Amino acid sequence: MPLVSDGLLTTHVGSLPRSAEVTELIFAAERGDPVDPDRFDSVIGAAVDEAVRRQVEAGIDLVSDGEMSKISYATYIKDRITGFDGDSPREPPADLEDFPSFLQRQAKGGGTPTYRRPKCVGPVAPRTLQPLHDDVRRFAAATAAHPSAGAFMNSASPGVIALFQPNEYYPSQDEYLEALAEAMRPEYEAIVAAGLILQLDSPDLGLGRHMMYKGRSDEEYISLIAVHVEVLNHALRNVPADRVRMHVCWGNYEGPHTHDVEMGVILPTLLRAKPAGLLFETSNPRHQHDWTYFREQAAAIGDDKVLIPGVLDSTTNFVEHPQVVAQRLRLFTDVVGRDRVIGGTDCGFSTFAGFGAVDPDIVYAKLAALAEGAALV
Template structure:
């Protein structure tokens, strides 16, 4: 039997206490900073414990302390104020009754997305160091041997916190890459792996660049990767994970650019591990892209396909998980496949389509399916 490792994209459900503290900070309300820190430390410990109990090999802090995977940077870097335009994904605009239903049901997260209005500079790594300390302490306490920490890519920051200061997109990306470089290096220096969340390489096609052709968009995505790779220039690729997705929301997704068209862009990232969606109904078929372009997958890439969905409360049967994994094992071998999730279970604080208990049931099924696949090798 070969053991197939398991992981996930990073964010996990937050408790109500955590959400209340995060939104108190977000809304500029008075709160007890020491109590905030204790709450985050306790919550990360509980989150890691649940991951270990579910059988997850490579754990995260669940992005517990962050308002979201991208906009947290406004709290840790200077240069952001006001509000950015809200661009509903093109597929949701095509179905206005569904978009209205999402908004009225509270399914569309509302949180601050300031513009870049001045030079972007780090405020220091104090908050990051707290996150690192919390995760490492929880790993030591609960016996987790491998951990990773998420960070926003320059491209996804530019997607949600749009530019109103730098002369061009290229110069904004360059500034973000220079600013984020130290954050990335600090995470890796701590002994954790670094995960860059890069929905800008797919989601932004139908969210910000819907007026462009696919070819024109891919040129922009490639520019985003160049900025990212610069920020990773001092970090070994073996310590880096990159996640691409088309938006972690239940919706029609009829405007998603195909994996085939962004495949080369993804493979250009300076990352040993690549995470991508392959469970939801719009992208489950795209495992064939990896099969048909096997010779274009660099030998140093490890695939972490999403073999459980993160927008539905169905718990995937372990046999289905195993079947999905076996497709990729047949392409690159068992030593280059890790079982993952399509996206995060807690992308935005206080929002999530999947019930918290069901999220961990999905991770347990992930472990069971990986074991099934391993037994059959």
């Protein structure tokens, strides 16, 4: 994984704002409406090129395709692996259940994205890698036109697929997770084989505490997500650790977050995951203290681990001052050294197509502030 050269490198979590035209095409395809494949490829290709160009211009070193072709970071898999159909009921996070008036305001104000979340109703197995090959091809063209220090591509972890697309087929949750891991393995390996860094999106390891496993004790939760990490590691058995990074968060939404599991509780489990890179939130006001857990558990952080703290909030339109970015980064360089820290963001800026709290132009202004702050470090 590329690390520091002359300066501290920068990246982000993956998703970037999609245009109205891109969003319209994605939802048309989702509805099953006729979509001209040549137009889809052309529009998405142009959007990827624009996203890469703007990342490079903002000073981002490790860029992504912005997840332009995907309706969301987890449900896109229904077109790539078998076993999914229909829709599933929505369960609000536990913190929003405590504040029903805020939850209602979010729903009425468009703060809750609406899209289909199919459930598992049959055997899970690889269906096709063609959509991935299309993503890789478009991304390769964009990075050739706008070179950067490195490039990564997002993929859903088995745990986050299970979080948003519940099991109604397998006899147990463990069997479901194992099937998901094996079905997603070809995608993971293909991304790395294409010369890209693989990013596994794993909010189930944080967000899962107050959604998937709400009401469980911390001890029960740790036991449950240990299985998530185990199956993920097995799915990565043919992939070098230094070509993979893993993103963990507590939900990319403005809210009280009063039921978030503490980073100190889950950090030992996160460190057992194979990916060398670990992306996590530190700008969210509920998690700005989390750097102390890394200091307290510094001895457990292996020499092969790279910390990628989120030093930009992905839910507000404040543009962080570069000095604030630098201060946040130094908290982690003081723990593991400057050569094992990359500047990142709390979460994606458009985790669902057509949905994002931050104005598109402000997104790139924030990324520019990240680059400036990293340069100060």
